Amino acid sequence: MSRSGSSRLSSDSRAAFRSGVRDVLPALPANVPFGVIAGVATVGAGFDPVQATAFAGMLFAGAAQVAAVELLGQNAPIAVVVLTALVVNLRYLMYSASLGAHFRDLSARWKVVVAFFLLDVTYALSVAQFEGRDRLDPAGDGRWYYLGTAIPLWAAWVGSSVVGIVFGARVPEGWHLDFAIPLLFMGLLFPALDGRPSYLAAGAAAVLAVAGFGLPFNVGILVAALGGIVAGVLAEGVGARREGAAER
Amino acid sequence: MSAQSLADTSIWLVVLAASVGTFAIRLSFVALFGRLEEVPPGLERALKFVPAAVLTALVAPRLVYLDGTLALGVGNDRLLAGALAAVVAWRTESMLWTIVAGMAALWTLKWLALGL
Numbered sequence: 001m002s003r004s005g006s007s008r009l010s011s012d013s014r015a016a017f018r019s020g021v022r023d024v025l026p027a028l029p030a031n032v033p034f035g036v037i038a039g040v041a042t043v044g045a046g047f048d049p050v051q052a053t054a055f056a057g058m059l060f061a062g063a064a065q066v067a068a069v070e071l072l073g074q075n076a077p078i079a080v081v082v083l084t085a086l087v088v089n090l091r092y093l094m095y096s097a098s099l100g101a102h103f104r105d106l107s108a109r110w111k112v113v114v115a116f117f118l119l120d121v122t123y124a125l126s127v128a129q130f131e132g133r134d135r136l137d138p139a140g141d142g143r144w145y146y147l148g149t150a151i152p153l154w155a156a157w158v159g160s161s162v163v164g165i166v167f168g169a170r171v172p173e174g175w176h177l178d179f180a181i182p183l184l185f186m187g188l189l190f191p192a193l194d195g196r197p198s199y200l201a202a203g204a205a206a207v208l209a210v211a212g213f214g215l216p217f218n219v220g221i222l223v224a225a226l227g228g229i230v231a232g233v234l235a236e237g238v239g240a241r242r243e244g245a246a247e248r
Numbered sequence: 249m250s251a252q253s254l255a256d257t258s259i260w261l262v263v264l265a266a267s268v269g270t271f272a273i274r275l276s277f278v279a280l281f282g283r284l285e286e287v288p289p290g291l292e293r294a295l296k297f298v299p300a301a302v303l304t305a306l307v308a309p310r311l312v313y314l315d316g317t318l319a320l321g322v323g324n325d326r327l328l329a330g331a332l333a334a335v336v337a338w339r340t341e342s343m344l345w346t347i348v349a350g351m352a353a354l355w356t357l358k359w360l361a362l363g364l
Contacts, residue, residue, distance in 0.1 A: 097287040228297065
């Protein structure tokens with residue numbers, strides 16, 4: 001971030017930034033255990049503290065980070081590790097598409113900043129502001145509101161990751177802290193299930209992931225995720241055709 | 249020494265490639281929207297299912313495999329604790345309660361096993 005703009009910031013921009021900070025605060029506590037758990041898992045897979053901190057700060061995507069370090073720990077090929085992380089992050093394409101329409105008129109530099117911090121939480125809070133009744137202009141104060149949600153979230157993520165990284169070497173095996181990872185994904189999964197096609201997508205992915213556990217190069221998760229997406233699309237197509245037939 | 253440096257190189261490679269690739273995903277439509285009026289409908293249809301498919305693919309193997317072998321019985325503590333956590337996740341949709349319930353269930357099962 002350049003400091004040149006801060007001195008010329010209007011009071012409205014500052015107020016928008018502060019209201020973004022205020023709105024994101026309730027979301028921070030839930031992210032702290034995630035950061036700690038991801039930090040523990042990352043040093044557990046053989047990252048040194050610098051590498052683990054850099055990964056948390058640059059990737060800024062917990063689920064993908066955990067999936068990647070686990071595969072690395074199992075000596076999966078680098079291409080599979082990176083591809084798996086990117087497939088886990090495919091959902092950001094959705095947010096990018098939705099927010100891109102709002103941020104159409106931003107400068108190229110702002111677009112880079114917006115993109116870097118794009119996450120479930122920053123997306124959801126900002127879209128609510130841009131589409132609500134007292135709308136913020138995304139190209140004006142709205143971008144400062146977005147930054148207000150993003151910076152505390154990023155700081156809390158890196159901070160809690162560092163706690164996990166420092167603490168990670170000393171967690172006793174008997175605590176079974178690694179089990180927190182699937183639990184965490186479960187907490188994210190259920191809100192994402194909506195309608196029969198999404199249940200079928202999840203079911204197909206589960207079966208494929210379990211069946212593909214022993215596949216060469218650890219491609220099981222990759223195949224399962226893509227298979228689940230295909231199953232969801234097909235199920236929705238069948239459902240739509242059925243409805244069409246029923247109407248005729 | 250050389251094995252260590254190779255591991256270091258591959259770790260940095262993963263950090264950079266995953267971060268740059270993820271940034272490209274995030275930037276994609278934000279950058280494209282000057283030239284593009286809407287998201288291709290086929291892509292939008294597929295992306296809807298990404299969270300459900302990806303998260304399930306990450307969870308399922310961790311619950312049913314015990315030390316690399318399939319364990320679908322009551323002897324698998326993680327499967328039982330995971331099933332309880334799934335119910336909590338479904339009812340509360342809260343990440344914190346899901347983790348608390350699942351960990352508490354796992355510790356209880358392990359503690360019971362020690363007592364028997």
